[in-house]
Amino acid sequence: MARICGSSGTARRRPGDRVNTPRRLPGSDHRGPAAPPRGAIAAREEIEHHLIECAERLVSAGWSPQEAKREAERRFGNISAVRAALESEIRRRQRWIGVRATMRILAKDTVHALRCIRRAPGFAATVTITLSVGIGGALAILQLVDAVLLRPFPVSDPKTLVGVFQSAARTTEQEDGTVTQVINRFNPLAYPNF
Amino acid sequence: MGREGLDLLRGTLDLMILTTLSSGELMHGFAMLDWIRETTENAIDVEEGALYPALHRLERRGLLKGTWGISNKGRRAKYYLITRSGRRRLEEGRTQWREYAAAVGQLADARGIE
Numbered sequence: 272m273a274r275i276c277g278s279s280g281t282a283r284r285r286p287g288d289r290v291n292t293p294r295r296l297p298g299s300d301h302r303g304p305a306a307p308p309r310g311a312i313a314a315r316e317e318i319e320h321h322l323i324e325c326a327e328r329l330v331s332a333g334w335s336p337q338e339a340k341r342e343a344e345r346r347f348g349n350i351s352a353v354r355a356a357l358e359s360e361i362r363r364r365q366r367w368i369g370v371r372a373t374m375r376i377l378a379k380d381t382v383h384a385l386r387c388i389r390r391a392p393g394f395a396a397t398v399t400i401t402l403s404v405g406i407g408g409a410l411a412i413l414q415l416v417d418a419v420l421l422r423p424f425p426v427s428d429p430k431t432l433v434g435v436f437q438s439a440a441r442t443t444e445q446e447d448g449t450v451t452q453v454i455n456r457f458n459p460l461a462y463p464n465f
Numbered sequence: 466m467g468r469e470g471l472d473l474l475r476g477t478l479d480l481m482i483l484t485t486l487s488s489g490e491l492m493h494g495f496a497m498l499d500w501i502r503e504t505t506e507n508a509i510d511v512e513e514g515a516l517y518p519a520l521h522r523l524e525r526r527g528l529l530k531g532t533w534g535i536s537n538k539g540r541r542a543k544y545y546l547i548t549r550s551g552r553r554r555l556e557e558g559r560t561q562w563r564e565y566a567a568a569v570g571q572l573a574d575a576r577g578i579e
Contacts, residue, residue: 299490299491299492299544300493300496300536300537300538301490301491301534301535301536301544302534302535302536302537302539303534303535304532304533304534304535305533305534305535305541306533307532307533308533308541313533313543316541316543317494317517317542317543318517320493320495320540320541320542320543321493321494321495321513321517323540324495324540325495325513346513347513347514348512348513348514349514350514352514353513353514353517353518356517356518356521357517357518357521360518360521360522360524360525361521363525364521364524364525367525
């Protein structure tokens, strides 16, 4: 059987070698880089390349081009299922690449911020204290409003609470003879209305 | 087939791919299948439909790096290269593989309880 990509094993890479820049080694049929297709097209092109290579091999073994194409597709199996699996992998990889890019940006921003703080510590302290006081004050007021105005009374059915007041009338007579009656409400009480 | 059986098959396929690329060459899927068939003298015939999802899975896990190139026939193809983590995984896998093969060999040679 002919070997498309001979692997003599003579050109081994050292364990410490970087692999970011692919090198063409003797025996590989790789002749140069090509622009990568995007997303779903990449999956389709990769499968298509395999089918063409396989059909070509069959033609060289005496098959007719049409039969070779059919046979290559038959040998590959469920093409649409494989394509869907590859597309799903590509999407997962792209998502992961997006997450990593965001993390890189966040890390760079954090490092930049830390450098700025080290360069101007007085300014950084002023900003920190100002922000702390501002946020703390706003938080205290909000908690007060929440506790006094927004939250219901801590009883089982606050709607049934009633207020009980006592009132006492006091009559006073002025020097010109007019009589004034003053009603005082006092001692507000509250009890649950069972 | 149970979950363990699937894992064993998947691990074996991953290891076969990493072994194929261990020489450091850029290879596309079709060339890998050829290499495996030739090396095992047609004893192992990896299904095409299983190979490509495995390649993409290994690429996502950082064990392979995929790159697009032009073949000597002038065709665009996706080539794969083993990474440093791929080599580490291969070494681990080879040890497990040998241990497993030795255990199966012992079983094959063993005589049952008499």
